[in-house]
Amino acid sequence: MNVVGYAWIQHHVGAPDFLGAQQARLAPVSRMEHLPEGALLVPQKLAPAPDLLQHVLFAIKHEGVRLNLLTAALRRIAPVRLVEAFRAAPNGVYVRKLCHLWEALHQQRLPQMDGPGDPGVTARYVPLFDPADHIVGDEHRDARWRVIFNGLGDMTFCPEVRRTPALMALIERDILGQAQAFAASVGDAMLERTLNWAYLSETEGSFAIEGEAPTHDKATLFAALLRRAHEPRPLTEELLVELQNAAISNPFDKAVQFRTEQNRLQRDVPGPTGVTYVPPAPELAVQLMNGLMRVANQRSDNVEALVHAAVVSFAFVFIHPFMDGNGRLSRYLIHHCLGQSGRLPPQFLLPISVAMKRHEAEYLQALTAFSKPARQLCQVTWAGDEHYRYEWATEADTWFRHMDLTEAVTFTLAMAQASLDTHMRQEVAFLGLFDRVKRHINERHDLRGSDLANLIVTIFQNGGTLSNNRRKRYADRVQAHVLDAIEEAVSRAMQDQPLDDENEEH
Numbered sequence: 001m002n003v004v005g006y007a008w009i010q011h012h013v014g015a016p017d018f019l020g021a022q023q024a025r026l027a028p029v030s031r032m033e034h035l036p037e038g039a040l041l042v043p044q045k046l047a048p049a050p051d052l053l054q055h056v057l058f059a060i061k062h063e064g065v066r067l068n069l070l071t072a073a074l075r076r077i078a079p080v081r082l083v084e085a086f087r088a089a090p091n092g093v094y095v096r097k098l099c100h101l102w103e104a105l106h107q108q109r110l111p112q113m114d115g116p117g118d119p120g121v122t123a124r125y126v127p128l129f130d131p132a133d134h135i136v137g138d139e140h141r142d143a144r145w146r147v148i149f150n151g152l153g154d155m156t157f158c159p160e161v162r163r164t165p166a167l168m169a170l171i172e173r174d175i176l177g178q179a180q181a182f183a184a185s186v187g188d189a190m191l192e193r194t195l196n197w198a199y200l201s202e203t204e205g206s207f208a209i210e211g212e213a214p215t216h217d218k219a220t221l222f223a224a225l226l227r228r229a230h231e232p233r234p235l236t237e238e239l240l241v242e243l244q245n246a247a248i249s250n251p252f253d254k255a256v257q258f259r260t261e262q263n264r265l266q267r268d269v270p271g272p273t274g275v276t277y278v279p280p281a282p283e284l285a286v287q288l289m290n291g292l293m294r295v296a297n298q299r300s301d302n303v304e305a306l307v308h309a310a311v312v313s314f315a316f317v318f319i320h321p322f323m324d325g326n327g328r329l330s331r332y333l334i335h336h337c338l339g340q341s342g343r344l345p346p347q348f349l350l351p352i353s354v355a356m357k358r359h360e361a362e363y364l365q366a367l368t369a370f371s372k373p374a375r376q377l378c379q380v381t382w383a384g385d386e387h388y389r390y391e392w393a394t395e396a397d398t399w400f401r402h403m404d405l406t407e408a409v410t411f412t413l414a415m416a417q418a419s420l421d422t423h424m425r426q427e428v429a430f431l432g433l434f435d436r437v438k439r440h441i442n443e444r445h446d447l448r449g450s451d452l453a454n455l456i457v458t459i460f461q462n463g464g465t466l467s468n469n470r471r472k473r474y475a476d477r478v479q480a481h482v483l484d485a486i487e488e489a490v491s492r493a494m495q496d497q498p499l500d501d502e503n504e505e506h
Helices: 006-013 052-062 067-074 079-088 093-106 165-171 175-186 188-209 216-227 237-247 282-297 305-319 326-341 352-358 360-377 397-401 406-442 449-461 468-474 480-494 501-505
Strands: 024-026 040-042 140-142 147-149 275-277 378-382 388-392
Touching: 006 024, 006 052, 006 067, 024 052, 052 067, 052 079, 052 093, 067 093, 067 397, 079 093, 093 147, 165 406, 175 188, 175 305, 175 406, 188 216, 188 326, 188 352, 188 406, 216 237, 216 326, 237 282, 237 326, 275 360, 282 305, 282 397, 305 326, 305 360, 305 406, 326 352, 352 360, 352 406, 360 378, 360 397, 360 406, 406 449, 406 480, 449 468, 449 480, 468 480
Parallel strands: 024 040
Antiparallel strands: 140 147, 378 388
């Protein structure tokens, strides 16, 4: 086996492959080399001995902290081995981190290390997660080991986000700052019209992701829900139940609490082969939701608001705390977190679901980065109809407690940028075009306002031309030369040209 570090640990403990391409492996190189996809090439001379503790020490030193694999390993390493390693290097950075994690995981002190004066560390404090490599949370100091726990949660629920070049490039754009500047630049009247469009489009987009066209009542209900995202309300089970009830219309699917039964995601194929994802068991889901609500309600100043919103949104959908409505609610939670952050103007909404719908392949990839390996944690058997049985792997909770959400966060920020650049700016441009054409036509021709509005939109959506079918539909109430004039005005406006010869002269 030519893998080392976390990849070796993953194989040793029989865990699903949550690492993907981010594996350390032996290679004919003279020194360690990091590849763009996250792999680490290691020369044979630096390979650790085939021992779990040695690979753990190698991994935490050269690959950073991955709580899921470290937790799985620390459950298998005899505590006396850690004590020996600490005694050999009492101020060692990496062994102190492991001792800190062992005690936090087991909620007890290491044996033989609980006497007066133990462990007696005198070295400076070190952060558990390197802020240069991870998005980190608030600091909690462990004076015993002089380790600073700075994860995004705590050991019961602590998702991880790595500072990849792609993510950092998006963070540095300050997308929410761009949104503030955009809102200030368009004027109050235009902003109100644009936001009306954004709320409607976000509603339709969120339903469309699930292959559903909402009725007017459903759309109105969900849009009203979105408008409440800026209300200062912490996430609680009661609030999430209220939101779930408002997001779905089937009375039999309305929840009264977090789920008490197992659910699953399934394709249109009966039996285990159709099951694509099994969320955590009900008891674990409740524990995870308690952790997620703490994360949602206590955003650290270290965490950019969009990153925080993405973590909450995707962690929620992976926990799947309700039997129905989880996907729609997960996207709503992006807006809830942004609304609570104070980083956006009042009632401002980025139509992120519209962008997600138009990038469904990337959305699926962001979801399956976690859900695909997590599917291996549960063996599903089927006895016909709705009789499914779920058998969970030992320590399956580890992988849900410490999800790597890097891809999900990167995708969310990219969609936020697209929703601003592509969708909201385009809508402002269209509204400007609409006003310009409407004013031009009304000065020259007399026709119903609703007909003119529909014709402008139709011609615009058709690339600047009016189809013959549409011409026939309006022939009994709009003269042919007026239809021509509207078509020409829209076409010229789309090309940013003057709308008549007189304007061209000026």
